[in-house]
Amino acid sequence: MIDSARRRLLLSSALIGGLLVVQGGQAAYAGEIGDAVKSLAGGSIVREKVSLKELGLTQPITLNSSDARREIYLPVPANVKLIDPSLVVDGHYIRADGGRTTYTMALDGNVVAARSPDDAEGEADVSIGVDGAPRPSGFVRLGLAWASVTGRDDLCNEDRSIGNLLQISPNSYFEYGYDPSGVTDIASVWSALPRKVTLLVASDALEGGSYDAAWRLGVALQRAGKDVQVIALPKPGSEIDTTGLKIPPALMNVPAFAALAKGGKVALANEAEVGALLLLGAPQVRADVAVSDPALAARLKTAFDAVGAELAQADPAATAALDALATRKDSLLNAAEAKTVDVRTLAGRPVIAVSPDAAAAATGLFDGLWRKTALVRGMVLNTVGKPNAGSNSVALGSLDQSAGNLDVVARGDWTTTFDLGSSLGEGKVPSSMTINVAAAPGATETSPVASVYLNDYLLGAKRLTADGKAESISVDVPSYALLPRNTVRVQFQRQPAGGNCEVPQAFPAAVLPNSRIWLEAAPAAQNFSGIVARLADDSEVIVPQGWRNSATETLPTLISVADAAGISPSKAVLSLGENNAAIAPKKPFLAFDVPVAGAADTVKVAGQHVSIADKDGKVFYDVAGLDHVAVLQAVTGATEPGISYRTVGEGPRLDKSFQLGQGDVAVVGEAGILAAVNSNGTPAYENGAKGANNAPFTLSKLLEGSFWERHFSWVATAVLGLAFLLLLLLARRARKRRGGDQA
Template sequence: MTVSSRRSAILSSVLSGACGLIIMHGGNAAQAAEIADAITTLSQQTEIRERVSLKALGLTEPVVLGSSDARRDIYLPVPANVELSEPRLVVDGRYLRADGGQTTYTLAVDGTVVAAQSPTTPQGDVEISVDVEGAPRPSGFVRMGLAWSSATGRFLCDDARPIGNMLQISPDSHLEYSYDAGDVKTIADAWSALPQRVVLLVSSDELASESFDAAWRLGVTLERAGKTVDVAALPTIGSEFDVSGLEIPPALKRVPAFAALAGGGVITLSSDAEIGALILLDAPQLRAHIAVADQMLAGGLTTALKAVAEELERADAAATDAIDTLVVRKNALAMASEPKSIEIATLAGRPVIAVAPDAARAASGLLDGFWRRTASTDHLVVDTAARPDTEADSIALASLNQAAGNLDVVARGDWTTSFNLGTSLPEGKVPASMDVYVAAAPGATATAPVASIFINDYLLGAKRLTADGKAEKISVDIPSYALLPRNTMQVRIQRQPASDECRETPQPFPAAVLPESRIFLKSAPKLGNFAEMTARLAGDASLFVPTSWRLDATRSLPTIIQLADTVGVSPSRATLSFEEGDAEIEPKTPYLAFDTPVKGARDTVKVSGDRVSIADAKGKTFYDVSGLERIAVVQAVSGSKEPGVSYQSVGTPPVFETPFQLAGGDIAVLGDDGVLAAVNSRGAPLYLNEDGSQRGDAPFTWERLLDPAFWMHNLSLLVAGVLAFAFFLLIFFARRAKKRQSSDQG
């Protein structure tokens, strides 16, 4: 018997008094039969329909393919190891042919071309809708490949680089599919089935300390996985709820709880049965994907489901089995999780990852990617799940990205990996430099390919490759201004696509980023800005939150989750404390403080009501404005025993609509749209790795003496050393000559 079955059996006994002992009063047999049919239909619905758009994946601008040849692969997430029903890919866009010539675009799914067009008009719309193979995908992705070709040359070696021929793919392009909820059998599969926008369900707006602590940890883990988190609380009697668009079977409108929801618009909930009806109808606001499964949530769900079950039994006492399936077996989340457990439960028949409050710290380590695939059952008891501590001064790129580094390059190929300062690297360490090993095969021309290294779109170095198939090293320094809490590293390899005198069609030649490539680390420098705080908050950090925030969880949790993710707080290592009033705190570790004063901190930001005053390091005020609303000020704070980041809200706090990043300054003003303004009040320059020869704190090896880059980075030291050696050599020979002269005279 699975965990969900055991939970359903227990819940069934809890609700047995409501499902089987009530005799129907009134109503005719025909109406009862219609209600029974509606209940049965709802109980049999197990299909989940999803839609993944490019916009939801963060591609908010059109994908543009231009020039003579351009290709783009986009990976659309789907539940791993789950069969898809009626998957359909819809691609919308437009093309331009201002330069004329022969133009073609193709659409491929998982490497197979499924649609192609060769437009001849100057411009037009792209409308492609194709069925997709529904076989389970262990990778959890459908690969959509777009290709554009434009040939405008009429004679041999004509310049064929059109700028007016291009293909634009709309961000509204999407993949639609369905799957059976019963096919999601493991925690790892349930995680892969999460949509881009995830609903984190908590028991109420007024959360217990342990549940609040669990919610922010799970929220940050989801944000680190690239999801957008919406925090929802189980509604209570007196809550306002928008029931617009809620589909209610006509027969169930005769049941009071469902009839109260049928009017549409925003209503005030007046009974537990109405809350239960919202759950059974799978209201979008309560469509949970992950939940803090505490006793309060279980109690609220049980009360609501018991109340609606009683009303359904009054309507048709003969529908006991259907009611039991609809109310009990499809809502196993109504049973609280056992201590330290992570499991798959159900709510309205949908799979929900239920996390016990005391398991959230370990769950954030289990689900962050490193251990996730080990969650291959529907129930786990987790005491600890973290990466091993290491004192290493370097880390291999292969440990960050297990994907092969092989590329077939015609004109350009990109190899990309990512790493978090909080979870991918040892505590208190930041990247200082990199040695990237690249190998490339010879091409058709004498023009050598070029490899370029980027971090977060900053070009850090490049090298013209010999391209003889052997490993070639590219050494680059990593300045702090290029680093963010979540970093993207890219190796770009570019070739000259022309072939010998245009007599041949350009063909791809292989290149590879080799697994011996490494990032060298060093201790985080003391900069007094956000770049330093990101590295220091990645370890044993502290979060300080006013107690009042715990009583308004759905408003305060998104703020904590977004900022904790932005500054790099580790959800598996940090601790949360609730603070009363305006008493100053004394942090013992690097900290993130929300509307809480810190003892000894040198605050250059002063907030009083709707007024904000900001001064520089010398105390001179350069910003003093009142009447502000819906903003917050974030500051990298020093002066106390431990460094940290403070968040001070002004008026009604902002609601962050999209993720944002803090730059290398020490003060940022935030609004609903993220960073509105940022400044470096200390005037100190950003950290640079001026001693590039020292690859972080890496030990010296004789290999460096054979590395030309080592001597180039140390040219000044080399010249000084040679001059000093020559000087001492001159003195030595001068003394010997003087002694010889003295002996000859004697």
């Protein structure tokens, strides 16, 4: 009996001791849960990795010839200290022509790596530590240089080797971290935006104001050179790919986090799992810009409350960390105030939050003119735009704020871009350009040549005197060279060195800011160019009502087409049309899958069937079975001109920018414009402009060689005519004198 009682006592003591150990372990584990939540929600270091491919450099960068250089600007948050920044360059060199070859890499003008390879080919992989000092410009400047010498040292040879080259892979990347608390203003967050920007909305079904704000912000981002991805906050039932998602071990016993730890594609079961995704900063909920409306704030709060309940059950200390996150004034859980743009945080990352009623003005703020003024954390936007030029010309200096100076060894390019309408004024197109340049003398007697291009069409060129003084190049602008978005390029070419084997030296050249684009009234609205010139001011964007209920599917298409059509995101109005109900626009318009009353439709679309007719009604394209494409048509005959977008089959997913060219009908797919045609069969080669004659005449034009070249025929005719009249007058006087002498 005693032994039996003793055994029961020992067993009870062991069980109690075991329970105490387990409870002690659970308490310690619970403490770890609170720490893990604090780490996730408490402003941890933000890590970024940006590859050259993500910056738009999708093809290898090739440096060849005797001397080649390239600079690449890597975006970082402006005026923010970088943590452990590093650059990994993936390169490959070839030395088929032999000789001496050298390549260097520089950061912000300081050479940080140099190699002089001797092998016939090899890898040029370099890993470079980067200075973490803040960059006021918002960029780390990477300089690449390649030099190749294949001639003999004692001879002056022309070196045009093609077998010695260095290629840098688009997979090269720049990696850095930063403390999000150091990002204190809108301009800094904007400067750090990646090439692919994520625009967050509350859900797939949006209110009209939020849908309107989303497309405006998307167009502004796309015109700033970004690829826009529209995402909606996930909801229960959404399927999420959790591959690569890192979950702290302490959270593995919390149901919401355990469900996400399964890996692969997971269907979200409840709001708590949405909240867990947000806390983990999963890519599916990681935002750069957000339409901060009450619906988004409410959905975020619901998700955080749900995951907070599960965490509180596991560890009450975790609740305090979540409460601190939810009550922060800069949290995205609080909707933006009216007409406000703010820097907010979501899972410790900075986000540009825009209230729906501030979106139109925000597109003006994000334009290059005003962007750098946003040196505060939040702004109230009433109106942000540009002054109306109201003249018949636009100075190139007003289009591009950067300096036009170049140091030219053999060739240098200066470029600027402008949009029809938004940059030039409503209903106006370029008729001519006067490009004022200056160049310093070089080491050789060969004069440099300046060439003017518009959208890669050579419009004119001039051999420069190169004495450091201003010289003018006047060129006509034919209509076939115009696009909705245009690029002006001025190329300088000079002989880098003469005899005696001089070392090539760079000499300055400049495009002067008083260079001008001369304007005239846009041609008749019969094709895309003519209509685009009218869409950049007061215009109307018309989409079916149902598009609001599938925002992530329809917004990318709306953004890409509106960008291509030159729609002003600050001035256009959004109208929601009823399905299959014809609309009569009161302004130049862009209509999506909505019939336009009175339009002369040469394009007919029914499901997967497309037919296109010419001006006489004769069908020249009739095809069934098409899919994943759409047809754009320049619409005339309605009360206002416009562009109509018709979905064929399921339609394409357009999430990249593209260019509308000449013509009045275009078929577009996911790769951009697939085919374009003038349905009247006659391409417009001239826009009826007087060209350079539209520029006012000044005496300085008489000093331009191009003026006399362009007008030689009528000047010669005038001179011969005057000489003939002078001879007749002299002959008449001579006869009178002879008659007087005879009398």
